[in-house]
Amino acid sequence: MSDKIVCFGEILLRLSPPNHLKIFKSKAFEAHYGGAEANVGASLALMGCDVNVVTALPQNELGASAESEMLSYGMRANIIRKGERIGIYYFEQGASERPGRVIYDRNSSSFSLLKKGMIDWKTIFKDAKWFHWSGITPALSQDLAAVCEEALIIASEMGLTISADLNYRPTLWNYGKKANEIMPNLIQYCDVLLGGIDDSENCLAIKTTEEESFETVYKKWHAQHPKLKTIVSTLRYNANASSNTIGAVLWSDSKLYQSGEYKISHIIDRIGAGDAFMAGLIYGLINWPEDPQKTVEYALAGSCLKHSIAGDINLASVNDITALMNGSTGGRVIR
Template sequence: MKQVVTFGEVMMRLSPPLNYRLPQTATLEVTYGGGDANVAAALAQMGVPAAHVGVFPANELGYAAANHLRRYGVDMSRCLFTEGHRLGLYFLEVGASLRPSRIVYDRADSAFANLDPAAFNWDELLKDAGWLHWTGITPAISAAAAQATADAIAAARRLGITVSADVNYRRNLWQYGQKAQDVMPDLVAGCDIVVCTEGDADDLFGIKAEENSDNGFISMSQQLTQRFPQIKRVIATRRQTQSASHERICGLLWDQGEFFETPFYDISPVVDRIGGGDSFISGFIYGDAHYESREQALSFATIASALKHTIHGDINLVAPAEVEHLMQGNLTGRLLR
């Protein structure tokens, strides 16, 4: 498989140990992640060549963030390091039982938010790539980041590269004067595959789905692909949240008029749900390249996402064989020797 390139911000994640709350903890565990980069790192664990494009501050925190992704096999050679700005942070308080997990962001004025779109020669950056992936978080950060995303998609289209996006609408991020509803349609129009729920389709594109859960996804996908003819496949996960410690998920796929759905997979206890969506799209990218059956590709993606809920940190550290073991019905968690 040719290289997958992702584009977006990487942040430092700071979290109390175990299930401590932020006001009571004396220590914070440090890791790094970002929706787009998490996809690259998960793919690298699966043996897929993956590169990330981003901007970091030229200081010890920026170098540490980039090195974190390098250690998992991500090509970081196309990233920029700039003076005068900071690394974005986020604080994660892991919930339990009835108490949900909480995130506090501290990412204003980051190096990535202040990037120069002209600094990226996308034709050169994508020359060895077969796939470009981005998330709706990236254009939400700043007008410059939105322009750079648009430039990346345009280059990918010129080069005949597959483009995927997790539209991932985060209302509170769009603070720089442009509305998501004005920016996202032009970006999504250049995509071949999107991760999109009925709620995001309504919020971003004014697409109203039917009430029934399955029919709602089908109805939304039909309208989305009619409005954006470049889109050939729409995928999403369906969640049944029992508590902060117990999730059930299934995968949904709309592929040029055909609908596919996996069974629900039960995840209890949930160790860390951050990055579950990134694991789903990375699993789908892998499955799309390695399986002839669309059902198998969707199953691989959904189980990869389920496994991420059992792993600390943002990145899904699973090999294809682990996912395939569960695809064969081995769902008991029995010790492997």
């Protein structure tokens, strides 16, 4: 695919205790690299897309290792070398009724030091067709919110399609601003939005009630942000840490599309499942712009497969995803 996609966000080192151990008793940790926007980019690159990830990393062995990992998926990288540390998060895998747990250690990371004017967005967006970001970045600092706005203004002026995942993380919004004070100004530039309707007031300052339908809520979002062409929510039912039933709803041109459902009976790793969905959504909107139903089914199938893959990044190919989407289930060995 020739359309260049640019993803902007922090690459993190993830440390997880093996075998579902709890952090406070673990003597060893498994290492993975990821991050919401990089996860989307890596998945898209594995699908054959031309992807450029924009981030900041330290000039040391960990920075080099993270860069090498991102390049291994087929992405290109624009990396600002700054600071001395990579952001880290610790993930304790849940099981059954014991929930998973994330502990962040990303203060003063290289990415957190970025400020407006440090990134040459006009050069990065040259020949690009798509820009993806998420609500995690403006949650980290006022400076990073300003960098996001800077990128969005230039991407909008240059005619790129812009997608965002609300990715509301309450524990990250701790610099004196609430998400609903920052995000509405940024979402106004977006064409595609992924987010749960339960985050409407927290992220968009739009009040909703439990009785309102998806269609009613999405119309409220569109009224406030008329540039939005596509709005999507993922759904989880009967969920615990080991099994979920998942589905999705997509709204486009004032029409609602409901996906099928997958019952996932044994979750290997659910981190990055939303990013896998976002990658599938972008892929579908680029390849099948006239078929929203196919797009939402493809995105959901990709998210389903991610639950079976360890690490942050969905390693499923287009063939893997379309096979599941077309009914190839049952766990048979492919010979």
